[in-house]
Amino acid sequence: MAERAFSATRLPGFATVAIVVFLALYAPIITLVVFSFNDANSVAVWGGLSWRWYQVAWENTLVKEAAVRSLIIATSAALIATTVATMAALGTTRRAAFRGQTAIYVIINQPLMVPEIVTAVALLIFFAWIKVATGYQGLGYLIAAHSAFCIPFAYLPIRARLEGMDLSLETAAADLYATPWQAFRRVTLPLLAPGIIAGAMLAFVISLDDVVITEFVKSGGQDTLPTYMLGQIRRAVTPDVNAISTALLALTVILLTAFFLLTRKRD
Amino acid sequence: MSANEDRQRAASTRTAWLLSAPALVVLILAASGPLLIVLVYSFLSPGDYTGVQRPFTLEAWQSILFTRDIFDGTLQLADAHLSIFWRSVKLSLLTTAITFAVGFPTAWFIATRPAKSRALWLFLITIPFWTNLLIRTVAINEVIRNEGVINTLLIRAGLIDQPLRIIYTDTAVLIGMAYVYLPLMVLPLFAAIDRFDMKLLEAGYDLYASRLQVLRRVILPLVKPGIVAGSILVFIPSLGAYVTPRVLGGGKNMMIGNFIELQFGQGRNWPLGAALSMTLLVIVTVALLVYVRAANRDRSHG
């Protein structure tokens, strides 16, 4: 080892471990992506580049329906969760402490704390009642469940943005003859927009990714992409699962990159 | 306090509740409220086919730990249940330990990068964090299963004749959980190290400490809040894990999450499933309370 200049922050071996960790983190994902373009019938043998499994997945009506269902649920849940989370964030930040504030925080963040499997069985029981009582079997149950567990993910970036916002801006608007509603429309909302968009994107990603709660809440024939994949894996790993995974992965990375750029741009 | 100010304060509180109400309604209907039903179900008897029926009983809670002998009706420790609990706790603790052992150097590495590249390294940790847990489990599955990348490469290289049997073992579940929960350890550790004043290291070395002493006496005590946060964030989902043990552990290597599902499926013992869910919830809540107390203590120390 050549002699190195003293660096207080360097700890021996740490950089090596870190590099290995990054490699180990990405190697399986990259393998999955690469094999999704594999022409061979087996997942183990490389048979040359092809779009074959994407075609197979695309032509499978079950996959197509699951994809559409996933998008409908994720979009609805993101819209609902972001709307109610924005209102809650406006209600709970930047005002004097009030009675019940902690209770509101606990309920909003509850989905982050309760194990998913517990919520899943609770909803299984509860929605089974309602299904019997009303006879309604539609996507509403999944949308409601997804909206609920997406709320904290939408709430946190919106609240962070609000807390970072200068209160004197709205005071200034009021001073310049804006009514409370005008001040909200013209000052608060435009400044809050990046937080709201970030929250909506996180909610969308979280909903798109959910397996456990969906698996328990869905009625027959209501598979989303993740629950469809879970069912497939239980039988045998087929290469079209790799293709679906890669497509979902790409969507997540695109949304995350957008989120990253959006939250970084704030001054 | 004038009446006017009281009125303003009351109005502000009312606005806060009104604005929060829609979110609270959604959450109470589709997340918090149904938990109470689970609690009630845990005190009922299993239905004839599915579901529950009267009478109210402590049977389900008792059967978490004990089984009744078919012949003489005496209570015995339920070995099968205990082994599932033990596996869940053991795998969760090991997952926490492994993710800390490799996550701490990783977090340190990221925090000591120059400001420009730091954001990129952090982003690289964040992508897996937000990537579908199922996809990541599938990816690990691709690597370790019998016809997976590792076995194919090793057989092709002539190092082994028979594939290494990793899949459907506790080891597979452990590898999988460490893989999927690692970002949950790295992110809070990074946050703590990022707050850490690097000048303190120079002060430590200036006062004759070795690298190991600096690590043990200066760094670790100061980033302890991050260590506690990371450990809790990994331990809690590990304990409730469902997808990873199901895909990588096969049918036999169950954890509590799979065991709960079993009661609502083939097991047809909803009360037991409900009691198990409540037990899991209590353990997680206790872990969170320990964390909150530790975090508050650290904060009050400065």
Next chain:
Amino acid sequence: MPNADLYDHGRAAGGWLVNKDVAVEVRNAVKAFGQGDSAVRALDDVSVDIRKGEFFTLLGPSGCGKTTLLRLIAGFETPTSGEILLDGKDITQDPPNRRPVNTVFQSYALFPHLTVAQNIGFGLEMQGRPKAEIAAVTANMLALVQLGPMAQRKTSQLSGGQQQRVALARALAPQPKVLLLDEPLSALDLKLRKEMQIELKRLQLETGITFVFVTHDQEEALTMSDRIGVMSAGKLQQIGTPREIYTSPLNRFVAAFIGETNFLSGKVEPGGVRLPSGDLVEASGTEGRSGQVTLAVRPEQVRLTRAGEPGALAATIANWVYFGTDTHCHVTLSDGTQVVARLQNPASGESGLERGKPVALRFAPGAAQVLGD
């Protein structure tokens, strides 16, 4: 007494007896924060009349209540008790958006998502004025603060001084009856601050609008104001012109806060105040006072003379500090009291100051003031 009755009657009848020259009238304003025993009175029974067209400064240390008083006038807070009148009309309960009063914020509070021109036109837009008028006023304001070329910039692209001008233009654009300025210069460096002081004074004279200016900087207050209200501990300690405040401080707080002052204790006697050293000092403000009092003497009013001069106080030089234009000489009186004298430095040669040297000192006529309690 009859006058007070008349005044009260006038108020009850809707303010027809209110002085036409008064822009803002604050009556017995109290503002308490917190509740019960832990309540803090940020404002403790403050009354003041601010005249039309004047540059009025609220001066005091941080936490004295000056910003709270400003926020009460702006309408960002409502008083716990007391009233605020604008042109004789009670506006105590009016929200800020219905008060013809605008504020220049300490942090400027410029809207980051709007351009300079949009910021300046915001108030007029909210009042629902026609587009053409908004454009015309905005253009005028941009010219007034010399920011014409910056109209389409985002405010984050401006320097601190430019942001300050935008904040001023934005607050002036709706032509408020009163402009409130909350330490607007504190974020600027010294050179820019001096420029802006002149600029502010110019704007006030050009627009004729009443300015209420909050600062903790005594120099700023003395140079810019028509009148100053000195505040401490939630109370107005003294209101007066800069000269009155400086030369005739009413109490020890005002004397100490504004400029430097020597405090001497003594006893009122016919012909002056008797110091513990036995010397009798001629002082103003002894009328109606007796017993122990405190005398205030500005250092520049203390003259050093040769020891033993008749009628002067005997002292010895303890120390001195050289300041370029002058020297601060610390002397000790025979009873041990420390007094600072500010001496003009001679153009050339030595000052002749020596530690331990016996000297005598004399106060300029009228310099020694008896302070109120």
